[in-house]
Amino acid sequence: MSEIPSLTLYELIKNIKEKKISSNEAAKSFIDRAERSKKLNTYVTDNFENCLKLSKQFDNRPNFDLKLPGIPIAVKDLFCTTDVRTTAGSNILNNFIPTYESTVTQNIWNEGGILLGKLNCDEFAMGSSNETSFFGNVQNPISKDLVPGGSSGGSSAALAANLTPITIGTDTGGSIRQPASFTGTVGLKPTYGSCSRYGIVAFASSLDQAGPMSKDVKDCSILLEVISSFDKKDSTSIDFKRNNYSKELTNNIKGLKIGIPKEYRIDGMPDEIEKLWQKGIEYAKECGAEIIDISLPHTSYALPTYYIVAPAEASSNLARYDGVKYGFRSSGENLIDMYEKTRSEGFGEEVKRRIMIGTYVLSSGYYDAYYLKAQKVRQLIKKDFDDAYNKVDAILTPSTPSSAFKIGEKSSDPVSMYLNDIFTVPVNLAGLPGISIPAGTDKNNYPLGLQIIGKPFDEQTVLNIAYSMEEKINYKNNICDWWIK
Amino acid sequence: MSDKSEYFIVRDQNIYEVVIGLEVHAQVTSNSKLFSSSSTKFGAEPNTQVSLVDAAFPGMLPVINEFCVKQAIKTGIGLKAKINNKSVFDRKNYFYADLPQGYQISQYKYPIVGEGNVTLDMPNGQKKIGIERLHLEQDAGKSIHDIDPNSTLVDLNRSGVALMEIVSKPDLRSPDEVNAFIKKLRSIMRYLGTCDGNMQEGSLRADVNVSVRKKGSKDLGTRCEIKNVNSIKFMQMAIAYEANRQVDLIEEGKKIDQETRLFDTKKNETRSMRSKEDAHDYRYFPDPDLLPLEIDDEYINKIKLEIPELPDEKKKRFIDKFNLTSYEATILVSDIETSKYFEEVIKDSDVKLSTNWITGELFALLNEKGLDISDSPISSKNLSKLINFIKDGTISGKIAKTIFEIMAEKDEDPEKIINEKGLKQESNPEELEKLIDQILNDNRDKVTEYKSGKDKLFGFFVGQAMKVSGGKANPKLLNEILKTKLIK
Amino acid sequence: MVVCDNIFYHMTIDLKTVKHISKLARISLEEKKAEKLATDMNSIFEFIEKLNELNTDNVEPLTSIAETTLRFRDDKITSENIREKILKNSPEKNDDFFVVPKVVE
């Protein structure tokens, strides 16, 4: 069945349950396609052999009650996977093989998913183009030499290229939603505390959140249902009643109030983004939603806040990579020399830059001016959303200020790269759920996304709005398989 | 110990006072670590009590042990300190081989326990030492430098074990006060069961901050911190050395650098530990993997109900209820095991006799054998029995000492020893009368001398009676009968 | 917007600062890289300094976005001896210990 890889998760599950496709057949077809898609550089480590074995095992003793019955799935290489190398896109973890499993991936295997392999990402999830990976760029299947977004760029590319039916990413400042937007796919960052951070290589602990990436909103809801769970091993995991997101998914959003924040209309935003947003507003109205103008006054402070908070936490989170316990070690004359060489050679430029920024903002004499200040502004940003949610049920914005750019185009200017996350970062700072859905294309025919932001723990409303708008938008990725051998 | 706890350093005309503050690290008594579920047991094979969290594997997260929180609160109550309803865990960032996370989880701005105090019993009276704060933090692992000639080896068994860092105010003025302070602190924590206080195993160690100033001055001098001293004796030696060093510098007109120093136990001196260029900047910030620790008053009050009688209160009760002297009470409460032993003995025995026997014979025995009271060869039950035999006249005090010595070899029931060896006191008046008549008969000349006024001879007759009875004659009865017979 | 007057930004990050920070972060830096980093950091901080426009004197800092209190764990030993697993990935092989260059104290 050559068309297996292009099926949605929902269709694939249906076929497997109806025994039209076996798990092993599915695995084979994804692996076969991956073998011919090496040009995209999506995989860092594959688990193909094992996947074939496990899929056979599934077929021998199928359990169709599971939510992901025998479904082969590739995941971002930031999730620790037992006995499968986990690199976080970094040289410093180049040879690291965990003896343990992240809670989120364990949830997937528990529901019948089978690991296809580990997908490329920006080093320690620091980047918006997947260019900071030690394992090289990832190609966006949309067009040659286009970045797939980042940091979950391997995930978005693999998904758009039909190398995996669904995938998971992590989102600290937009790392799920921005690559989804750049590849014409769906990506959801759940409320902070929904998905356990246990076993995920940490970037910025107060912002990191794992989330589903999929070809459509229905698939997204199925995967969210699997990965969202309360976990005692994560002190920031929240014990709230989780919905059966896919069961409760509806395209009836009549009467829902959707806010349009005026501050997201930023200077120099391309016309086509503005147009896309307007189109989105029209679709939402057509779906029966009520559109309300709102204000999120501190929006423009979100990025500067983020670029203090995230590097500060990262500088501390990445201190454990010191060449002592695991990972890369460079030999040194003494302990300090060993540390300095290991970390200098083990980390890439962007990671080092952020560690430096983070170390600086926490250092004596600067803490109050930068870190404490940022925490206070973060409070104001959160309050903006709290106030807005007194008036509306959800918020609609563009996902990114532009479509995917060329590889190398922005890599020399960190600030212009950081601006990519201008619409996604506030959502992380406030800990809210946000989804990006494909909503159109730009003049180059590159996909553009719209973002729907919800109230805390109200993923259902976010998904419902996305689901009903998706129907109206009726977006189809137009990918010509240019990379296939 | 000198008669007064005053301690000054004198150089020519100048008298210097020493100002000391302590940062005590006390290991919390708990089964598992502060943020992970591995064992805290001492003496395990290297790296066998290390979880993925303790070794800081990627994606591992801390989850706090409630018992450790309770232990810190208990200790805070024992230090008469304020328990804070909200405290925050921060990361203290620095690189070291035995610090796997690259940071220590500690409490910086908002500790779990605030100000309190400890009362010391010094020879010249009581002295209150202020407690600045108590906070919870993780212990580091252990670097071993002397196994491999070319490398340092790291054992993470201790990594992540809960510590209470107890910071005193700079209220201590002498090595003797430091001795008393550590002992009191240790005693309080042992009463509470929050720290075993075992200094050999590293359960209790301290950073000692020392500065000097001219007597009478109110300003604090520049202080030096002597890191990680793990015995009271070394603390006292380090303070003496360091205070004299600082005084010498001042006398020479030199400046004292604020620095961290190390006590070299072999050379008996302190020396500078870290070079200046390595100046520390710990970059403290709230640990984003943890939330603020919120404790309501109800929670604290519940814990208060579990607080046992502490040494100060026990001492007061011993004095008020049992009429003990302050000195006796102080030694009997100084250690929880001693006070337990004492209270078990006096449950069924005379308090005065028990006090004497415990602080006298028993302490001497333990001292001689180098044993703690918890390992006493004589159980409290048997000592209590022995004391009761003295009290009811079954045996004399002298015989009791013989029996005590036998008990010291094997903890036997004194009743059994008395019966087996026939040591029971002769208290039958008729038997005693017979015995006395015999002695008086055999010493008629002495009887005559006595009656003519040589009173001293009374002791001779007692001695003879004791000798003949094999020491078993009831002395009180013997005296009475002798007196009446000699008057006749 | 009010400029908060008790905080002074607008300092440029010089080479010396970059080197000091790299020491704290235990990352060795070649001279050229340090210069490039100084330039990058200055442009990033120029952008960060926008926060200066806001008066935050009476704002509570937000430390955790998860609006819940710290959850307790029972004092139970649930992890056993996993020394082999712990040492499996360590760069210098030893059955019992982690090994680092000799530290002289």
Ligand SMILES: [Mg+2]
């Ligand atoms: Mg200290």
Ligand SMILES: [Zn+2]
């Ligand atoms: Zn400490």
